[in-house]
Amino acid sequence: MKRELINECRLRFPAISRNEAFSRSAVAAFAVQQDPTVEEVAAIKTAVSEAVTNAIVHGYRDSEGDVDLFMKLFSDGTILIQVKDKGRGIPDIKAAMQPMFTTAPEDEERSGYGFTVMESFMDKVRVRSAVGRGTTVTLEKKLRGKASPKGT
Numbered sequence: 212m213k214r215e216l217i218n219e220c221r222l223r224f225p226a227i228s229r230n231e232a233f234s235r236s237a238v239a240a241f242a243v244q245q246d247p248t249v250e251e252v253a254a255i256k257t258a259v260s261e262a263v264t265n266a267i268v269h270g271y272r273d274s275e276g277d278v279d280l281f282m283k284l285f286s287d288g289t290i291l292i293q294v295k296d297k298g299r300g301i302p303d304i305k306a307a308m309q310p311m312f313t314t315a316p317e318d319e320e321r322s323g324y325g326f327t328v329m330e331s332f333m334d335k336v337r338v339r340s341a342v343g344r345g346t347t348v349t350l351e352k353k354l355r356g357k358a359s360p361k362g363t
């Protein structure tokens with residue numbers, strides 16, 4: 212079955228920490244039209260805030276800029292979310308996605324588990340990045356919703 216786009220939303224906000232909480236609420240508000248379960252909402256909120264936090268604290272570590280949040284809903288129940296920054300970029304994506312890998316200074320107490328968390332809560336996580344140009348994280352999850360009690 213070909214999946215059709217049924218709704219989409221684009222948001223742009225400055226890379227400041229108060230927008231981590233905002234992005235969590237925004238994605239939950241967008242997803243609610245699909246009648247998701249509490250667990251599904253919690254999963255996408257967590258994954259999105261990890262990606263947005265990364266854009267703010269790593270992407271724009273030495274600069275200011277905007278984060279773009281694109282959300283799309285498809286006819287098969289899939290939600291696709293893109294978090295995009297035009298920050299410093301990731302030199303080695305494979306290494307960055309390993310558990311416990313972090314480039315944050317020690318006093319920031321980052322554990323290096325953001326990508327691992329995204330992967331555990333979402334069906335698909337894709338990362339595109341270019342050094343000096345920015346990073347796009349694409350998150351995808353099929354929302355089965357309350358209508359399907361067995362989660363099938």
Ligand SMILES: Nc1ncnc2c1ncn2[C@@H]1O[C@H](COP(=O)(O)OP(=O)(O)OP(=O)(O)O)[C@@H](O)[C@H]1O
Pocket residue numbers: 261265266267269270271296298299300301307308312313314315320321322323324325326327346
């Ligand atoms: N948007 C981004 N721009 C530049 N570098 C990034 C970006 N997102 C992730 N990275 C790099 O990938 C590393 C791993 O990210 P990850 O979210 O897994 O861990 P962390 O952010 O360091 O720690 P935690 O998420 O547990 O607080 C980061 O330390 C950083 O070097």
Ligand SMILES: [Mg+2]
Pocket residue numbers: 261264265324325326
């Ligand atoms: Mg992180």
